[in-house]
Amino acid sequence: MNEKRINAPLAHGIGWVLVGDKRYTKAVYVEEDNCGFLVNPNAILNINTTASCNAFCFFCHNRRTFMRIGEYIDADAPSLQRCIDFARRAGISRVALTGGEPTLCPDKLLPLVVKVCEAGFTNIILHTNGALLNGSVAWKGKSAPLWKQLHSAGLRRVSISLADINRETNHAIMCLDTLHAVQSALVAMRETDMRVRLSCYINKNGIKTSRQVLDYIDWGRQHKVEWFIFRMTPFHDERDIRLMQGYVNTLMSEGYSVEYMHKKSDSYIYDLKYGNIEVSFSCVHEEEDEDAKIRRLIYMPDGITYTSWISPSSYLFADDARRLADWCTSNMSTYGSVDMSYPSLSQKPNLPELDPGAYDTDIHVHSSVSDGVLSPEAVIRAAAGQGMKRIVFTEHNSYHDNLLLLRQFALEYNLTIPFFGTELSTVFCRDRCPQLKFHLLIYAKIPEQLTFIDTLHQPEQVRNDHIIKIHSALSKQGLCDKSIEQLYMIDDTIAPTAKKTYTRTILARAVSEMTGLSIEQAKNEYIPSLTEEARYRQYLDTAHMIRLARENGCVSVLAHPGWIRPYVGTLERDESSLFLAIVELAHIGLDGIEIIHRQNNESIRSELLKLASATGCLVTGGSDYHGKKHDAFKLNGLCDARFNELSRLVDERWELYSKKREGLF
Secondary structure (H helix, E strand, C coil): CCCCCECCCCEEECCEEEECCEEEECCEEEEECCEEEEECCCCEEEEECCCCCCCCCCCCHHHHCCCCCCCCCCCCCHHHHHHHHHHHHCCCCEEEEECCCHHHCHHHHHHHHHHHHHCCCCEEEEEECCCCCCCEEEECCEEEEHHHHHHHHCCCEEEEECCCCCHHHHHHHHCCCCHHHHHHHHHHHCCCCCEEEEEEECCCCCCCCHHHHHHHHHHHHHCCCCEEEEEECCCCCHHHHHHHHHHHHHHHHCCCEEEEEEEECCEEEEEEEECCEEEEEEEECCCCCCCCEECCEEECCCCCEECCCCCCCCECCCCHHHHHHHHHCCCCCCCCCCCCCCCCCCCCCCCCCCCCCCCCEEEEECCCCCCCCCCHHHHHHHHHHCCCCEEEEEEECCCCCCHHHHHHHHHCCCCECCCEEEEEEEEEEECCEEEEEEEEEEEECCHHHHHHHHHCCCHHHHHHHHHHHHHHHHHHCCCCCCCHHHHCCCCCCCCCCCCCCCCHHHHHHHHHHHHCCCHHHHHHHHCCCCCHHHHCCCCEEHHHHHHHHHHCCCEEEECCHHHCEECCCCCCCCHHHHHHHHHHHHHHCCCEEEEECCCCCHHHHHHHHHHHHHHCCEEEECCCECCCCCCCCCCCCECHHHHHHHHHHHHHHHHHHHHHHCCCC
């Protein structure tokens, strides 16, 4: 859950906060910019100093984070001071200085250490590969090894990442020869009160057996190290769990005792001790927070404070949304004006790219159930005839009455309907003031998940009532001899359904048959279109629909951003306000952006790709097929890789939703 702002609590005391009917423990209430937040005082403030690194460790988790720039942070930046002040008011005492590689810029690292020490944090640790720790650095008119300068600045804890105690193996894993430098630093620091931890990533290319773990610990002890952590990749199956348990059992047989352990959905941790020797085994993978409590603070090189390693839309302070939006609409062709790579100085940043070639998955398709020309069965035949593999119907503010029968019918044409959808007409509001007209594509694993829209105000009802009123008048004038039911009947026998949207064209066709006028003439003379003002006078709030979709286990995607219009037709829709709105929606849970769409030109597609990267949104696409002359499959849509990403998310949401319904947690 990215949105951490809460309403004012009903009550709060030492270590607890009551919000509505939910009582939070291990929580401190903090106000910032007229917003309320709940913070776990046991959280760690991670200050990511830079996105650059002199090593290239394949296991480095920061390769999968969302750092967009590699410049070193400024210790005097107001954004950093705000983050530090917030953390201190929340009672946070722990700080981790990490990166990239923090020691690449000692002239900036040292003032940062002084700053966090003076702020009153009592547990500060530097994460480094150790390659530069023993190198001479000038600071405050004196030259000394970097570790000694850091000690003078107030640092007392350092965690050194060392992949293996064999020099060649360590070099091969880290792509940097650090063993000799680490040894030199350990020898130099052994007589000080600097506490050193050795951090090892267990992997098939390096340390992986219990014997190797013991040898690693013995090597560290020879260098006066008494603190170790062994990290593992997130578990895939029981074999991985048994592997960790095997390490623990081996240490216990050597006299170690388990001081602490926990098993949670996102972490599996053991802490063991033998005399003064402390050893941890840690397997942690990030999950979205299930509530509003802040469990981590992450200050990134872009100057923004986040609450999640995996979600770049999890910025904490509201005004940071503007910074993300401005970055997306800038003309930078890369991630910054200097080399912004991570984790290697020579590696270029991975801007997302669109997939070349035809798309055989289309997840934005309309039929005559809403405002399409063809019946659902005819759409299926057309899609199969053009070689499509998968389609998803997304009728406007509605869905087919017999989706499962429709899916079964599609299989006869070797066409898959992998999940189900709808397209909601919504309005984006800021401070309760309507701003932009947004269409939301909502995807669900089973049809029942979409039934929540039946209880909402139906935007199509305004248009339907408009058509019914005109039809009544035309019938009285003898200009239409068919009932409203006859006109808007869908002639599908395989999967019967009712039409949900009454379009002008169908009524105009009936008038044309009676009068001899063309369909366009009939529209112009007898069937005035509904004004935008009337149609959107009652609206679904975009943010509320995103939250409601999430509550029902659905996935939400912003449709065709290139089409989006201001709520009031006389206002101009500028790109900056559009992108800011999308950033804010991603913060509260928007899952994807429909980038590969005919109404998104090449320029906006490029900027939308940056926006997807900045917010962690999936890149999706679709034809917006209506069965009209200009509509065609395969020109816009999804390749298999993009489809698989979305399909996995649909499955994950459904699984979580099912467990909640069954009361499993």
